[in-house]
Amino acid sequence: MPRMRLTRRDPSSTPLPYTASPLLLLCRDILLFVKYAWTLPGILLPLRLGRTTPLDELYPSWRSLVSFSAQVFLTISQVLFLISIPFTIILLLPAVWIFAYIFAGIAINFAICMLVLNGPERVLVSRVPVPSRPEHEHERWFFINGVANSKFWLQNNIDQLSYSFGRKITAIHNRTAGLVFDLIECLIQRGFAYATGDVRRAYVLLKQELLNPDCHKVVIILHSQGGIEGSLVIDWLLDELPQDLLTKLEVYTFGNAANHFNNPRQSSFCQPVTRSIRHIEHYANYGDAVSHLGVLHFTYVPNRYLGSLFIRPGTGHMMNQHYLDTMFTLGSDLRVLESNPFMDMEVDVKRVDLSVEHDGHRDMTLLPVPDREVRSLGLDQGQNKSPQILRVKDFSRLWQYRNGGSPDVIHRQ
Structure with a gap:
């Protein structure tokens, strides 16, 4: 695989500010979708059907097949439904009929999603038994999922997160309305900064824990559309809460x-x-x-996308199957293995912003080098000593939480 490059682009191609006109942002997002259409197969690939585990999205269990089949049916029906609406206008049908048709289509879609995919619960908790540790008593961990995620898949997401990090995980369900309608919702959320019900619920839960004096750390993990919702929640928290409380918050995103x-x-x-x-x-x-x-499109814009970026040279968008399985690989004992190809990769630090250094932590972009052309990044230790080889795991704070660990405990030691 050729080495990846994130280069600073021509100023004329700089994205619009996220506070720009919502309609302009919507148009830019549509153009952005067309520009990166070549990457669409990379959402589902690789399928890895022969190596899936029961927690993976495409594992051939009955409930997984029901969720997948329902999403396929909804995708086809939603495309046909949207295409049919202009024809009702062309045929000069009475306005009452047109509105009734649109209302019926949305109502049927909602009923299918609620009965087959979502269920009544808005907040789910991981079912994995985790050992009680004193250092975990004052932590709260949350997760917001991405598009087209059923309750069944979401439960698998937080169960795998719980196995990986040895904590109870609370999920705020970003309910699916079907893939096509979910994508439309993403465009509205991004362009209009529109807070849906799950955004508001997440805000209430996170703010409650940040204000709780018995809670010393709040960790939120975001995936896909969950990143949009999480960014809106963070904007609100930055407006509402004092700085000393926000220091309890840690954020980790995937895709x-x-x-x-x-x-x-x-x-x-x-x-x-x-x-x-x-x-x-x-x-x-x-x-x-x-x-x-x-993240890969906006990260180069100064002060637009804060946080360290870890880029894996691979494809796939599903939380368990493509991210957790490759970055926090579980062994047969359902504990994170101490070694995996991504975390063991040597890295090429292409951008380091020293102005945001704090307690040894720096925002940076990490590009793994799979072909080993760059052997190491110098931390020169003298003329007679070779540079220290730096790997992804040397920079990842989330990696230190694996199997119930804690970077804060390590730091004190």
């Missing part, structure tokens, strides 16, 4: 579809420079279309 990710400086006089949220990390597959529409 982030947001068009911005704010994290302002605490003070213009503070040296070294500190940010309101101390730790933000983004993980992206280079061949993932959603990442190209979000």
Whole structure:
């Protein structure tokens, strides 16, 4: 695979500010979708059908097949439904009939989604038994899912996260309305900064825990459209809460579809420079279309997308099957293996912003080098000593949480 490059683009091609006209943002998003259409197969590929586990999205279980079949049916029916609407106008049908037809189509779609895919629960909790540890008692972990995610798949997401990090995970269900309608919702959320019900629920839960004096750390993991919703929640939290409470928050995203990710400086006089949220990390597959529409497209814009970016030279967008399985690989004992190809990759740091360093943490873009053309990044230790080989795991804070670990405990040691 050729080495990847994220280069700073011509100023004339700089994306519109996320505060620009919603209609202009909507048009730009549509053009962006066309531009990166070549990456669409990378959403589902590789299928890895022969190596899936029961927690993977495409594992051939009965409930997984029901979810997948329902999404295929909804995708086809939604495309036909949207195409048919202009014809009702061309045929000069009475306005009452047209509205009744649209209402009936949306109502039937909603009923199918509620009965087959979503269910009544808006908040789910992982079912994995985790060992009780004193350092975990004051932590709260949350997850917001991406598009087309049924309740069954979401439960598998948080169960795998719980196995990976040894904590109870609470999920705010970003309910699916079918793939096509979910994508339309993404465009509305990004362009109009529209907060849907799950955004508002997530805001309430996170704010409640950040204000809770017994809670010392709040971790939120976001996937796909969940990144859009998480960015809106963070905007609200930055407006509402004092800085000392925001330092309890940590954010980790996978295949982030947001068009911005704010994290302002605490003070213009503070040296070294500190940010309101101390730790933000983004993980992206280079061949993932959603990442190209979000984090990979906007990360080069100054002060637009804060946080360290870890890029894996692979494809796939599904949370368990393409991200957790490749970056936090579980062994047969359902514990994260101490080694996997991504975390063991040597890295080529293409951009390091020293102005945001705090307690040894820096925002940076990490590009793994699979062909080993770049053997290491120098931390020169003397003329007679070879440079230290740096790997992805040396920079990833989330990696230190595997199997119930804690980077804060490691730091104190």
